Amino acid sequence: MSISTLSFTANGITYQPPAAPIVVICLDGSADEYLDASLAFDRMPHLKKMIQQGYRGMVRGALPSFTNVNNSSIVTGVAPAVHGICGNFFYDAALDQEVMMNAASYLRAETLLAAAANAGRKVAVVTAKEKLRDILSHNMQGIAFSAEKAATATIATHGIDDVEQLTGQPAPAIYSADASLFVLRAGNALLRAGRADFLYLSLTDFMQHTYAPEAPESLDFYAAIDHELGQLLAAGAIVGATADHGMNAKQLPDGSPNVMYVETLLDEQFGKGSRVICPITDPYVKHHGALGSYVVVHLKDASRAAEIGRWLLAQPGITEVYDRDTAVRLLEQPADRTGDLVVLSARNVVLGRTPAHHDLSALDSGLRSHGGRYEEMVPLLISHPLNAIYMRKAAGDARNFDVFDFTINGTGQ
Amino acid sequence: MSISTLSFTANGITYQPPAAPIVVICLDGSADEYLDASLAFDRMPHLKKMIQQGYRGMVRGALPSFTNVNNSSIVTGVAPAVHGICGNFFYDAALDQEVMMNAASYLRAETLLAAAANAGRKVAVVTAKEKLRDILSHNMQGIAFSAEKAATATIATHGIDDVEQLTGQPAPAIYSADASLFVLRAGNALLRAGRADFLYLSLTDFMQHTYAPEAPESLDFYAAIDHELGQLLAAGAIVGATADHGMNAKQLPDGSPNVMYVETLLDEQFGKGSRVICPITDPYVKHHGALGSYVVVHLKDASRAAEIGRWLLAQPGITEVYDRDTAVRLLEQPADRTGDLVVLSARNVVLGRTPAHHDLSALDSGLRSHGGRYEEMVPLLISHPLNAIYMRKAAGDARNFDVFDFTINGTGQ
Incomplete structure (x- = not known):
């Protein structure tokens, strides 16, 4: 040939x-x-x-x-x-x-x-x-x-x-x-x-x-x-x-998933109305429960992005928070498909939306994930x-x- | 025994x-x-x-x-x-x-x-x-x-x-x-x-x-x-x-050192008076020219930290900028020995102070460094x-x- x-x-x-x-x-x-x-x-x-x-x-x-x-x-x-x-x-x-x-x-x-x-x-x-x-x-x-x-x-x-x-x-x-x-x-x-x-x-x-x-x-x-x-x-x-x-393993020392529910945290601290997108979510959730180390936040009031970003970055387990412009530049994101804030977590931590959005019982074994x-x-x-x-x-x-x-x-x- | x-x-x-x-x-x-x-x-x-x-x-x-x-x-x-x-x-x-x-x-x-x-x-x-x-x-x-x-x-x-x-x-x-x-x-x-x-x-x-x-x-x-x-x-x-x-190699495609001189950049943009510390500096500089991917900035006017930090983070090659409080928490730094800003650079970029502070001729071969x-x-x-x-x-x-x-x-x- x-x-x-x-x-x-x-x-x-x-x-x-x-x-x-x-x-x-x-x-x-x-x-x-x-x-x-x-x-x-x-x-x-x-x-x-x-x-x-x-x-x-x-x-x-x-x-x-x-x-x-x-x-x-x-x-x-x-x-x-x-x-x-x-x-x-x-x-x-x-x-x-x-x-x-x-x-x-x-x-x-x-x-x-x-x-x-x-x-x-x-x-x-x-x-x-x-x-x-x-x-x-x-x-x-x-x-x-x-x-x-x-x-x-x-x-x-x-x-x-x-x-x-x-x-x-x-x-x-x-x-x-x-x-x-x-x-x-x-x-x-x-x-x-x-x-x-x-x-x-x-x-x-x-x-x-x-x-x-x-x-x-x-x-x-x-x-x-x-x-x-x-x-x-x-x-x-x-x-x-x-x-x-x-x-990476995303687990607590007892083997249970090490999850921070970002929408829940924001609801409690700043009132309801913000939306957290977990972009790992897909029809195949059995192996990760739609939990990864990267979420996108759409704020109810985008003018509060800097204030809310600072608060998020102060939460143990969260390691990086970027506003939209910075995420576009540093994380190479398309501006119209990201959020007001982009949030990344530590090596052993995953970010979720609210507990109701994630079925942890679907996890066969300990949680290993990425993002x-x-x-x-x-x-x-x-x-x-x-x-x-x-x-x-x-x-x-x-x-x-x-x-x-x-x-x-x-x-x- | x-x-x-x-x-x-x-x-x-x-x-x-x-x-x-x-x-x-x-x-x-x-x-x-x-x-x-x-x-x-x-x-x-x-x-x-x-x-x-x-x-x-x-x-x-x-x-x-x-x-x-x-x-x-x-x-x-x-x-x-x-x-x-x-x-x-x-x-x-x-x-x-x-x-x-x-x-x-x-x-x-x-x-x-x-x-x-x-x-x-x-x-x-x-x-x-x-x-x-x-x-x-x-x-x-x-x-x-x-x-x-x-x-x-x-x-x-x-x-x-x-x-x-x-x-x-x-x-x-x-x-x-x-x-x-x-x-x-x-x-x-x-x-x-x-x-x-x-x-x-x-x-x-x-x-x-x-x-x-x-x-x-x-x-x-x-x-x-x-x-x-x-x-x-x-x-x-x-x-x-x-x-x-x-x-990591910190070089341009032609093999020359890939350096950003942070104090020079700040002098040009914000006026003289800020001080950049390269904490890799020591008496043994032959192998790295005192160039690493982490510097500490002491500003002439610390009240401008947020503004200057945003500007620094927008410079290509700089990947992370933290104020003192955030550096203390996220980078586990001692508050009294860090600066108003802490700056980190990309995988292939090192940060220097001014060209006069670094003797690149001392580098035996291409620059490889860390920090x-x-x-x-x-x-x-x-x-x-x-x-x-x-x-x-x-x-x-x-x-x-x-x-x-x-x-x-x-x-x-």
């Missing part, structure tokens, strides 16, 4: 692909500690070889450190301020509605995947959760499906209709290790069948929400990831991997040696959403 | 030591990436075994992420707000003097080392740089010396007078890998000679300031550290290790399995200055 090496540009970044398959993986929720533990126990031999031959370092993700925010950044190469996806939900003040942002109609930037397809690459996007598929495959000619809905993919809508035959297994349960492994297996099958030469494989973080890095379940999971990684490398792919966010500053730094892994320019770039303030740039442009001479 | 198992208390924390040697190491400047690289290339087999049998995780250091701040925290078990050491320098407004804080007279907390000695442990403190010795050995009965001044240690002042004979090598140059390795070798010699059973070994970060994690020089350095670690473990020690701070938020998270390594209580503690918001607590109390049943 011939692989297109035509260059293409998306959002001002030009990509000059080699005549080799490109595979980028988003290891959802992979705090660096997961790799550390699995490598220490010799459970990721292919990753180890990849690090020896290529690159491993830390990069800064987009905030809030949530899945769809960072996946959107990865496939566009730009920050949320540009692509507009800053959570699963935002509050549209003009419409007085809480709006779900899981559709491509909310995406304000083109994707490099669409541009690659237009340049002749055979592009495939495989995600664990269906919620990401629409955004990631926006305007893209190629294959795009989720593990979750693999059984119902059709040529007309997904560019493929035989996913289960291709992978040799039925669509997995979404709350499982297999939901992620299926994505990697599908990627391998597409690559080996010659049906794709430019792949984005986006996993899900059910396992990381549920198990700590050193748990046997985590080690087995990463060993299985490593097996698929080895297959991708054996097939001649240039592989880049990063994470959308890290993961804040302490899940911002994530690994960057590249299978091939970086050239001098990208070694310098990696030593600066490289971002997880530079992963396609590093994988494509960083490995050429 | 018999080892005391009497419990002791320092700053409200009780330590119940086992009848085994306790060795805590501060791997100065060891961003986790240094361990990752050395482990990936199989250069730290003893550390790998230690991780398999014990614990490796990430912990939050004290801010500013400087050496003496975090060393002071490690030996006291408390934050800078309590022990008072918040940099190498502070500005004493009452005296109108810039005061160096390298003496124990500035320490406001007792050390757990002194308490251990009082409980019958044979305590030894070995540091690379002389500047730390006075603080770390405050009120302590035992051995305390630096590699830098090893040749001049005397029984009366250091509890030892034969350091070079003991280690079999002369005192090393301070800007060298040997400055750190000498500390570990001395620790091993003291342990094996039965002259100490409770050791704190504090290295120096010249190598990390100079070399990136994957540099051959770094790999060789960490391999040599690993050799000493193996000796300590073979001698039966329970070993805990952490870092005082991480390390800010992106050097806050550091590894915690414990040679023995953690008990259930400390596994939960590790999964919370554990601190690098809990390292003695983890090493002593975390490994018992």
Whole structure:
């Protein structure tokens, strides 16, 4: 098969692909500690070889450190301020509605995947959760499906209709290790069948929400990831991997969830009428109870933002509070989809709305979550040696959403 | 020899030591990436075994992420707000003097080392740089010396007078890998000679300031550290290790230092008269040019703190600005030794005072430094399995200055 090496540009970044398959993986929720533990126990031999031959370092993700925010950044190469996806939900003040942002109609930037397809690459996007598929495959000619809905993919809508035959297994349960492994297996099958030469494989973080890095379940999971990684490398792919966010335990010493209910706090201190949006909220709440370390506040009286912000920042467990303008600049947020205040919490603290908004009984085990500053730094892994320019770039303030740039442009001479 | 198992208390924390040697190491400047690289290339087999049998995780250091701040925290078990050491320098407004804080007279907390000695442990403190010795050995009965001044240690002042004979090598140059390795070798010699059973070994970060994690020089350095670690473990020690701070490249794409001169910026915008303190400044500037990612500002007119703080936070490269009260609370600073404003910069940016205050020509190679938020998270390594209580503690918001607590109390049943 011939692989297109035509260059293409998306959002001002030009990509000059080699005549080799490109595979980028988003290891959802992979705090660096997961790799550390699995490598220490010799459970990721292919990753180890990849690090020896290529690159491993830390990069800064987009905030809030949530899945769809960072996946959107990865496939566009730009920050949320540009692509507009800053959570699963935002509050549209003009419409007085809480709006779900899981559709491509909310995406304000083109994707490099669409541009690659237009340049002749055979592009495939495989995600664990269906919620990401629409955004990631926006305007893209190629294959795009989720593990979750693999059984119902059709040529007309997904560019493929035989996913289960291709992978040799039925669509997995979404709350499982297999939901992620299926994505990697599908990627391998597409690559080996010659049906794709430019792949984005986006996993899900059910396992990381549920198990700590050193748990046997985590080690087995990463060993299985490593097996698929080895297959991708054996097939001649240039592989880049990063994470959308890290993961930390958000628990009190007794193991119970360490939650601050921000709307309740504001109601009690300043009177009712403010609205707290938890942008981690989505239809899949079993593993985190819609609790993360980043919330957006819409005040009843926005003229009191400075006063209320100061009060919030004085509450133990809250570590950062920004007004809208500062959140736009420092946190790279789209001004019309953030709030009067943006609030982040400590490494072991999550922020909720009110107790009634969160079903903690849905949590299977202790609460592990993300969204804040302490899940911002994530690994960057590249299978091939970086050239001098990208070694310098990696030593600066490289971002997880530079992963396609590093994988494509960083490995050429 | 018999080892005391009497419990002791320092700053409200009780330590119940086992009848085994306790060795805590501060791997100065060891961003986790240094361990990752050395482990990936199989250069730290003893550390790998230690991780398999014990614990490796990430912990939050004290801010500013400087050496003496975090060393002071490690030996006291408390934050800078309590022990008072918040940099190498502070500005004493009452005296109108810039005061160096390298003496124990500035320490406001007792050390757990002194308490251990009082409980019958044979305590030894070995540091690379002389500047730390006075603080770390405050009120302590035992051995305390630096590699830098090893040749001049005397029984009366250091509890030892034969350091070079003991280690079999002369005192090393301070800007060298040997400055750190000498500390570990001395620790091993003291342990094996039965002259100490409770050791704190504090290295120096010249190598990390100079070399990136994957540099051959770094790999060789960490391999040599690993050799000493193996000796300590073979001698039966329970070993805990952490870092005082991480390390990041602070460079522009062309490799030149990425510096913002804060006093110059303030002079230009608000008129002369404000004073910027770079608390990284010390007599050893060759490797960082007194440039870090954290400065303290004393304003000519403190009533303008809010206005000037907002302006500073709007400057690209500056990521956090706090007034005094907020710095005291969120950054755990002593109120009387911080400024009207505390300013932190981005992962790849350092803050200076004015160009005249910094000799960039003294930098041997590209600038790598620390002091800010992106050097806050550091590894915690414990040679023995953690008990259930400390596994939960590790999964919370554990601190690098809990390292003695983890090493002593975390490994018992």
